[in-house]
Every structure is written in C-alpha cells, then in structure tokens.
Amino acid sequence: RGFFTSNRDGGQGYDDIYKFLETKRLLCEQELYGEITDLETSALLPDAKVSLFDSRFNLVSVTNSDEKGNYSFNVECGKTYNVRAEKIEYTTKEQKVTVDDKRGKTHLPIALEKSTCKVAIGDDLGKCFGIKMIYFDLDKYDIRREAAFDLEKILDVLSQNPTMKLDIRSHTDSRQTFKYNEILSEKRAKSTINWLIKNGVDPSRLTGRGYGETQLVNQCADGVKCSEEEHQLNRRSEFIITGL
Structure with missing residues (x-):
C-alpha cells in the first residue's frame, strides 16, 4: 500500500494524491556470496567456476570467482540451493545452503582441496x-x-x-x-x-x-x-x- 502524486488528466487539482494497493506478492531476494579459497593455504582462488543449482538439482546460474576469489548470486528468500565450486587441479566441492526468508545477504565461503589423486588404469x-x-x-x-x-x-x-x-x-x-x-x-x-x-x-x-x-x-x-x-x-x- 502506498501513495503518489500526479498532475495527470482527469484529476481534481494541479497535483493530486493517489493511493494504490499492491496485490501481487513482491519477490524477496537475497545475495548469496562468498569466497573460493585453497583449503590448506587459505589463498584466494580467482577464476573458479561456481554453479548454482536449486533444491531439485536444476542449474540456475553459473559464474566465475573474480580476481579476489569472490562470487555472488541473486537468490530467492527462504529457498534451498546447492553451490558447486570447481577449478583445475582442485577437487570439485558442493555445499547445500538454505537462505534466510528475509531480504539481506547469506555468506557461503567454499574451500577447495588440492587434488593429489594419482590414478592408474583399472582404478575407479x-x-x-x-x-x-x-x-x-x-x-x-x-x-x-x-x-x-x-x-x-x-x-x-x-x-x-x-x-x-x-x-x-x-x-x-x-x-x-x-x-x-x-x-x-x-x-x-x-x-x-x-x-x-x-x-x-x-x-x-x-x-x-x-x-x-x-x-x-x-x-x-x-x-x-x-x-x-x-x-x-x-x-x-x-x-x-x-x-x-
């Protein structure tokens, strides 16, 4: 519910006051953000691929961490998401997060472990x-x-x-x-x-x-x-x- 002024045609004066009632529910959004780091050294990892999935594993959005390892997504309040971070020479990692049901920000840092796996033919x-x-x-x-x-x-x-x-x-x-x-x-x-x-x-x-x-x-x-x-x-x- 709110008010606004207008001098549109059909009014009763020069600037008339109108009121309105919003009947459609406004979308509540949050910023889901964090840093991609090296698990052992805590070094920030730029250019890591970060993917956002909904609770049913449908892909919602993809981004890359910036030069300081930061990433962010606009998400809906009160919903659960899966965030995947991946980078060459690191083990891919997913984390589940449920954002708050009010406007604001949700912080989700992700630390990636260096991939030390040595594989051979016949390995799983x-x-x-x-x-x-x-x-x-x-x-x-x-x-x-x-x-x-x-x-x-x-x-x-x-x-x-x-x-x-x-x-x-x-x-x-x-x-x-x-x-x-x-x-x-x-x-x-x-x-x-x-x-x-x-x-x-x-x-x-x-x-x-x-x-x-x-x-x-x-x-x-x-x-x-x-x-x-x-x-x-x-x-x-x-x-x-x-x-x-």
Missing part, C-alpha cells in the same frame, strides 16, 4: 576424485536429476584429462529375473554413456556394459530381506579408467 574414477556412484530408481534406466548433478563432475575430470578413457559398468539389484536385470543394466550403461556423449565427450573415450545382479555390493541377493536403501546401493553405474 569415483573413489579417486570423490565422485558418488550414479544410482538409478527401481526398474528405471533414465538419468535422475541428482545423478546428472554428479555426472557433471565426471565431465569436469574428463575435460581436465583429455586422454582418459572410461568403461561404464552398470549394475542392478537382485529383484526381477536374472535375464531381466541383465537387459536393464545394459540399458543403464547405454543411458549413462549417451548422457556423457550428449554433453560433449568423444564416444571413442567410452565403453560400457551391464552386469545385471552379478556384482552386488552387499548381502541383498535373491531371497534376502533388505531395505529399499540397501537395494539401491546395488543399482549403480561405476567408472573404471581404461586409458590415460
């Missing part, structure tokens, strides 16, 4: 670079949003290591028949490979196959009662280095 890329396994929903082979969030880290590693090659190994849990799971895991391997190719990876750098339920990571074999969380650990894709 995820274990070395701190990348989660890519999990799938039951009976599904499409890439979930949170899985795409982690696959982007695979892209980052591949871009920094242009001669690296990967073998995508997809697995299922023990539910359904052996043959069904074999076919499903093949679809999951192809789905993962296609996502990487669609996002710029040369197909010659990727191979893959499905292993069905032959390589479970826990006790959840046929006939064993397990929770949904335990079964999901078996529905995964792994990234094995086959060339450097």
